[in-house]
Amino acid sequence: MPTPTYVAIAKTVLTGSQATVTFSGIVNTYTDLLLVVSARTDRASWTDNINVQMNSIAVGSYSQRDVYAYGTSPLSNNLISSNNQFFRFYFVVGANATSNTFSSQEIYIPNYTGSTNKVFSTTTAGENNSGTDFAIGASAGLVSNTAAMSGLTLTPQYGTNFVSGSRFDLYGIKNS
């Protein structure tokens, strides 16, 4: 039996509303991490964002470049550390989205236990079977902190809670 390379580390599937989803004590035995999110918040809008905090690293260390589109010409945005915010995961769907609809998002974090700054990529989409409310985006992120990553905390940016049915799956990937 080959050594498992792509391993499910943890999952959180909400059966009720919850303000924060936390993965703590992430083991350091993998090379990379992949977090897959299918979520919805209670914000009274079709869309919301997710703030992602690594370990207990405060705002001031997170930056990112984004490219995204709503069905017209693509746009780009950037957030730098002096914006004093966490990493932002765009386009989770909100309470006004079509019922039973959740977002599709993933974040890939290489070398999460290394002693360099942490880089990551995300792909995110909210599709709502609507003529106006849909989006797709991608981000390049940087946490200017060399500590090993052992925790991830996710909270809605605008809404109060993630709602029932939201799912968060964390995978570890080994390179040997």
Place this chain on the structure above:
Amino acid sequence: MPAGATYEPIATSTLGTAAAEILFSSIPSTYTDLRVVWTARTATSDFPILRINSDTGTNYSYTVLYGNGTTAASSRGNSTATCYLGIDVAMPTAANTFCLVTIDLFNYAGSTNKTFLSVYSNDRNGSGEVNRTVGLWRSTSAINALSLRTTGVNLAAGSTATLYGIKAA
């Protein structure tokens, strides 16, 4: 996904000193798809490119969607010898900061032309680029070597790449 038998590491390379490329050669043909995870930096600014089977001919084409934080755009190249994986903002040069490139190559051992998808994530806290690229290598040969490099400068020490093989059922 069953672990291990489906998604397997084939090789990993970490540069101890600066070098022109990370090369995966003699890639076995026993998988369905390939995936590369590459973190890299350079001593001077340059862009990441992919070379397949040592082919330096004008057999590559690509279409890229990118954003640098203020401008979003799309670009493409056809019948080119240089298959860019990032085109707007060069790879990081600062210590302790690497960019992330992932490449998914589909049906790499088949007898059709080869397509791939690439993700380039390069945020430098004040500059950078995010992009998604679709590439085509116009060759029906099986892929047996991948060279991860820049257009002209060395990859810095600490740059790392892993090649994974993915098997379909």
